[in-house]
Amino acid sequence: MIRFEKVTKAYPGHPHPALDNISVDVEKGEFVFLVGSSGSGKSTFLRLVLREYRPSSGRVYVAGKEINRLASWKVPRLRRDIGTVFQDFRLLPNKTVTENVAFALQVIGKSRKEIKDLVPETLEMVGLSGKGDRMPDELSGGEQQRVAVARAFVNRPMILIADEPTGNLDPTTSVGIMKLLDRINRTGTTVVMATHDSGIVDQMRKRVIELENGHVVRDQAQGVYGHQN
Numbered sequence: 001m002i003r004f005e006k007v008t009k010a011y012p013g014h015p016h017p018a019l020d021n022i023s024v025d026v027e028k029g030e031f032v033f034l035v036g037s038s039g040s041g042k043s044t045f046l047r048l049v050l051r052e053y054r055p056s057s058g059r060v061y062v063a064g065k066e067i068n069r070l071a072s073w074k075v076p077r078l079r080r081d082i083g084t085v086f087q088d089f090r091l092l093p094n095k096t097v098t099e100n101v102a103f104a105l106q107v108i109g110k111s112r113k114e115i116k117d118l119v120p121e122t123l124e125m126v127g128l129s130g131k132g133d134r135m136p137d138e139l140s141g142g143e144q145q146r147v148a149v150a151r152a153f154v155n156r157p158m159i160l161i162a163d164e165p166t167g168n169l170d171p172t173t174s175v176g177i178m179k180l181l182d183r184i185n186r187t188g189t190t191v192v193m194a195t196h197d198s199g200i201v202d203q204m205r206k207r208v209i210e211l212e213n214g215h216v217v218r219d220q221a222q223g224v225y226g227h228q229n
């Protein structure tokens, strides 16, 4: 589903590349944690999948397509297939919960009928039935992140990318969000999540890819957060 072939990404003005000749394969339906200290290259990896950046060298494939060769006008189509969740929720503050989730469908041209069916169904799935008319600032952090997850998943994307989705949440709330991501993964959606949350990684025992200075230093099935000697 995602393939990096000898990918290097160097930012202008930086002496060391953020990713240095990495090759990684993520199969359809996998759940992968990306771990590594701050600056190790996790966000750069995720941004390359979204084609927010192009690699300096090497190839990135998503669903069999080499995305660096996509014409710019095809990039929005690629991003439709990839839901995103971030640490800081990124909800539209002047829209209700329902409107936030519906908006994701409106921008890709879904019919009113589809929106009417999909939004309540997805809000129910994330445990927010009955809160559709609330504004984001009337919700707890955990609830806001549930809205963000609903928005990312309402279109049933092939891939869900999460960049430190539990970074602003307490441990109990984090577990709730992880249960949701796990449930989404079980529907067949490939999940790639960058995180510093060792408790979550150790609890879930999914594949762990560790980056260090732009290199893959560990790729472990049913892995843990830290090194095991």
Ligand SMILES: Nc1ncnc2c1ncn2[C@@H]1O[C@H](COP(=O)(O)OP(=O)(O)OP(=O)(O)O)[C@@H](O)[C@H]1O
Binding pocket: 011, 012, 014, 017, 018, 036, 037, 038, 039, 040, 041, 042, 043, 044, 045
């Ligand atoms: N837009 C950018 N321009 C220049 N350098 C960047 C840019 N984004 C990231 N970098 C550099 O690339 C390296 C990798 O950064 P990246 O954000 O991918 O790391 P990260 O593992 O996601 O870190 P964190 O855990 O702090 O989010 C760092 O040295 C960073 O300073």
